[in-house]
Amino acid sequence: MPPRFFVFSFSSDISFNNLTGKIPPSLSELVLTDYIFLMENKLTGPMPGWVLSSTKNVDVSYNHFTWDRVSAPKKCEQDPTNVVESYSSITNEQSNIHPCLRKDFPCTKSYEQQICSLYINCGDYDVTVNNTNYEGDTERKGPSSYYNAGNWAFSSTGAFVYDIRYPNTYILSNTSNLNNISTVNTALYTKARTAANSLTYYGLCLMNGHYTVRLHFAEIVFTEYSPRKRVFDVYVQNFTVELHDGLSRQRSS
Structure with missing residues (x-):
């Protein structure tokens, strides 16, 4: 992703763009933007802390973030942030990750x-x-x-x-x-x-x-x-x- 964004709108939607790399800190500085949509890209690295603590509507679902015990969410109900299927399938073997966060949302029931x-x-x-x-x-x-x-x-x-x-x-x-x-x-x-x-x-x-x-x-x-x-x-x-x-x-x- 580019290091800086200049958005003069209530909504910043850059979903479905095959964006790669980490989320730049500049996205957290969009004062006038109430909605940030990054779903269905190929974003990697740890999920930034501001994504989960933001009071804005942020959607980072369907990406390839890297699991980090400290910053990663523990569940998918993170309103107003959507994080479903946001972590790479590589992390599927880690039992401490909630199924809804994993790619393809695997079933863990008997x-x-x-x-x-x-x-x-x-x-x-x-x-x-x-x-x-x-x-x-x-x-x-x-x-x-x-x-x-x-x-x-x-x-x-x-x-x-x-x-x-x-x-x-x-x-x-x-x-x-x-x-x-x-x-x-x-x-x-x-x-x-x-x-x-x-x-x-x-x-x-x-x-x-x-x-x-x-x-x-x-x-x-x-x-x-x-x-x-x-x-x-x-x-x-x-x-x-x-x-x-x-x-x-x-x-x-």
Whole structure:
């Protein structure tokens, strides 16, 4: 990374840039910046102490930091800092590192504690649809957050700093007519979790095997009077997948 940064904005987002090296001290001196996003780079070295002590929203997830007993975090719940999967897989053999900090988030539970199915109602409360119980997801987290619900977790990055309609709102409610959706399934489309940069859900300790991933999509924000086109990728276990009638098939390992 360059040694100095000059940013005149509330948000400094340099994620997904293959940046290498250590985080320079100059980043901690950005007085006018409330959000610093460094996720999905190749940053190395010990994690600077100011990252964990900062009152700003800082996201350093998905990097390759070197484990240091003194400065390293002991857990992933470090609001307002997101550190999930921030340490290199080389450190996976060190048992004192929390699994959520390691690359690929390995499972440390016994076989008896692992699960073989998971249903989440993203952004809304518990609901039962077609005899299937969907776990609620109502945690009010957003810009640089990691949340662990037990059997699943999510990592959220990005701030809606220039969106005057939904300023830093990470759970949106339906404002559109839901066409071609059965009444039974309506509860799954009432609300949704959103993120400005990246949103990752984790199924924690799923047993190895073949799984069918069903994703429910509906436009619940833009009305028919302001049509938009959504363009996004879906990744399952770090691989881009093609969707076929809402189904994605991927082996868990």
